[in-house]
Amino acid sequence: MSELTFEDVTVRYGSGRREMTAVDRVHLTVPSGAVVGLVGESGSGKSTLARAAVGLTPVAGGRILLDGRPLPRGGRRPLQMVFQDPYSSLDPRMTIGSSIAEAIPRGAVPGAAARRDEVARLLDLVDLPADRAGCHPAELSGGQRQRVALARALAGRPDVVIADEITSALDVSIQGTVLNLVRDLHRELRLSMLFITHDLAVVRYVSDYIAVMYLGRIVEYGPAESVLADPRHPYTGELLAAARRGGPQAADTVPASVADAEPADPHHPPTGCRFHPRCPVGPLVHPDRTVCRDTAPTGDGRPHRAACHFVSSAADPAAA
Incomplete structure (x- = not known):
């Protein structure tokens, strides 16, 4: 178990x-032995x-630390990534066993027989029978391929x-089966994990x-129960409201100026708070709140923090 820290990245x-x-x-910090859902x-x-964490994308500024030290170069890779698409993350020409064995650090399991046993152990860990080691990815379902990707990681x-x-x-x-597997692996191995998703039902689980x-930018961070029960940033509240309704926020539940607002252009992000052009507690609704346009908010050091100038009103726009 290790702590992963993104410092001004x-x-x-x-x-x-x-x-x-x-x-x-x-x-952002992923505490040792914890799962942080990034939504x-x-x-x-x-x-x-x-991708920056695993070295697939260069960092223009800041540091990524593991237990307070820069990530090591060469040798064993302390961070492993499981990708979104199980159909493209495995080499179609390699057997499942070969793909998993290739990821075992050099010298960690000496001998061909021991490597075969290790592959069988890893397949069992993700609830796949050992005889799947001889299969190619095309012979497996999508859920089975994602299990193999987890075993490879x-x-x-x-x-x-x-x-x-x-x-x-x-x-x-199939999603529920894979999520149950992730929970079981976390309990058994006490893995530190950064779990990325757009689905709040998944992150809750x-x-x-x-x-x-x-x-x-990170606009809110805190214990899962606290963030879901008491969202302090209006964007988090919007995500939760949309998830409860199963779709985008209905136009009659927000001011027209907010409902009609276009998402910001990521090539030219707004000054100040980046959410202010579509915020239900910002200057679109309260013109006197010019600080939202001029100054980027920063969260305080509390366990549950939000980067909003008006945190107290963010959870309940009607009370603003």
């Missing part, structure tokens, strides 16, 4: 006039942050696992802590 794509800041000065709509920067003996939307490409009937991301 920034990731940019492109250059010059076409440059876009996908992750902007993010501070937000498409384009918020969740997957970019994950565990083969690397990671300190932290990063799961990026691992249920979104699966049938609804697996997470100890929840971080909410919007346009490249």
Whole structure:
């Protein structure tokens, strides 16, 4: 078990006039042995942050630390990632056993027979029979492939696992099985995990802590029960309201100025609070709240914190 920390991390794509800041000065901690659910709509920067953690995307600023130290280069990779699409994350020409064995650190399991036994153990860990080791990915269902992807990640003996939307490409009937597996693995192995999803029902089921991301920044963070029961940022409240209704917020439940607002352009994010152009407690509804346009809010050091200038009214826009 290890603690993963993002310290003021920034990731940019492109250059010059076409440059876009996908992750902007993010501070986030995945405590040792805990699951942190990272939620937000498409384009918020969740997957970019994950790719930066495992070295697939360069970091433009800040540091990513493991137990307070920079991530080591070379040798065993202490972070392993499970990708969204189980159909493309496995080599179709390799058997399942070969794909898993390839991820075992060099020298960790000496001898061909011992490696076969280790592959069988890992398959059993994800509830797959050992004889699946001789199959190719095309012979498995989507849920089975995602289990193999989990086994392959565990083969690397990671300190932290990063799961990026691992249920979104699966049938609804299979998603619950995979989520149960994730919970069981966490209990058994006490893994530290960053679990990325856009589905609040999923994050409620697996997470100890929840971080909410919007346009490249963390806008709320806290214990899962606290965030879900008492959202302190209006964006979190909007996500929860949409999840309860099963769709976008109805236009008659919010001021027309908010309902008609267009999402911000990530290439040209708003100044101040990035959510202010569509915020139900911001300057669209309360013109005197110019601080939202001028100054970026920062959360305090409390366990449950939100980057909002008007936290007290964010949970209940009607009371603002």
